[in-house]
Amino acid sequence: MRTSTVRRVGLAVAVAAALTSVGACGGSEDGSTSKARGKDAGSGVVKTDAIAALLDVQKKTGAASSAKVEGTMTVGSAMSMKQSGALDWSDGVSGSMEITYTGGAMADTMKKSGGNGTMQARYFKDGYAADMGEAMAQQTGGKRWISYSYEDLAALGGASGAAMKDQMQNTTPDQGVKSLLASGDVKEVGKEQVRGVRTTHYSGTVDVAELTAKTSKLDADQLAALKKQLNDAGITTETVDIWVDENDLLVKKSERGQMKTGELNTTMFYSDYGTKVSVQRPPAGETIGFKELFQQQQGATAGAS
Numbered sequence: 001m002r003t004s005t006v007r008r009v010g011l012a013v014a015v016a017a018a019l020t021s022v023g024a025c026g027g028s029e030d031g032s033t034s035k036a037r038g039k040d041a042g043s044g045v046v047k048t049d050a051i052a053a054l055l056d057v058q059k060k061t062g063a064a065s066s067a068k069v070e071g072t073m074t075v076g077s078a079m080s081m082k083q084s085g086a087l088d089w090s091d092g093v094s095g096s097m098e099i100t101y102t103g104g105a106m107a108d109t110m111k112k113s114g115g116n117g118t119m120q121a122r123y124f125k126d127g128y129a130a131d132m133g134e135a136m137a138q139q140t141g142g143k144r145w146i147s148y149s150y151e152d153l154a155a156l157g158g159a160s161g162a163a164m165k166d167q168m169q170n171t172t173p174d175q176g177v178k179s180l181l182a183s184g185d186v187k188e189v190g191k192e193q194v195r196g197v198r199t200t201h202y203s204g205t206v207d208v209a210e211l212t213a214k215t216s217k218l219d220a221d222q223l224a225a226l227k228k229q230l231n232d233a234g235i236t237t238e239t240v241d242i243w244v245d246e247n248d249l250l251v252k253k254s255e256r257g258q259m260k261t262g263e264l265n266t267t268m269f270y271s272d273y274g275t276k277v278s279v280q281r282p283p284a285g286e287t288i289g290f291k292e293l294f295q296q297q298q299g300a301t302a303g304a305s
Helices: 002-021 034-038 048-063 106-110 150-156 156-169 174-183 209-214 222-231 290-303
Strands: 065-075 079-088 094-103 120-124 126-131 145-149 187-194 197-207 237-244 250-259 262-271 287-289
Touching: 002 048, 002 065, 002 222, 048 174, 048 197, 048 237, 065 094, 094 262, 126 150, 145 150, 145 290, 174 197, 174 237, 187 237, 197 250, 287 290
Parallel strands: 145 287
Antiparallel strands: 065 079, 065 262, 079 094, 094 120, 120 126, 126 145, 187 197, 197 237, 237 250, 250 262
């Protein structure tokens, strides 16, 4: 694996694993429901019965603490992937996901690096780790796992990295519900079957930059920089759809938007709420921190072709 490829894989995996956990849109508790509660029901945009129903969904899904998760994601021409696993959000986000790259530049990079396109990501309160397999281990003295702290993630992408760090540390499956409540544009679509489960379908449109400003802990300079990054990427709004069952638990979430490089599309399914989630940190002898890896690769650049 060439030095430049190692760096590209490390960076791309950081973003991919982060996006998988986040499930795209997110936000903190503060402010997400207050706007929805105060919305004038006579405006014709948001119906109070939909708001009341979603407030119950938000509360019960958040309190469920854990679930099995499965889904797909497409990020323009950069990557498409599928993932499955289980996450716990009782104290931060923890768990593990199996991620398979099915197309895009990321899948090509993984193949060139000697990988098979599949990796495991493990999530912890302070960061996450990705198993890159034997191809990576051969380049790093047997260290097949790359670990990323959330502080490293924030440093990687400037304002967007800071926003992703904030979301990953606060995001739970009920964030899609909170996003709809914060949007002021939620409506009930109707009753539908999702994988054999009777559900109610809700939909709305979210202004990504506006939602981030309302729900994140970013300062004014970070928000301004993030808005510029979003504009440069062509990201403005997302359509968020959720499906909830008769127990007021989230069953499915879909987010769709458009970028200059193509479509942003995420679909996630949630089941087996309350499932036990146990995750262990990978062996220290098989793990290298991303910052250390990056510094090593930078030092080796002069000798790499």
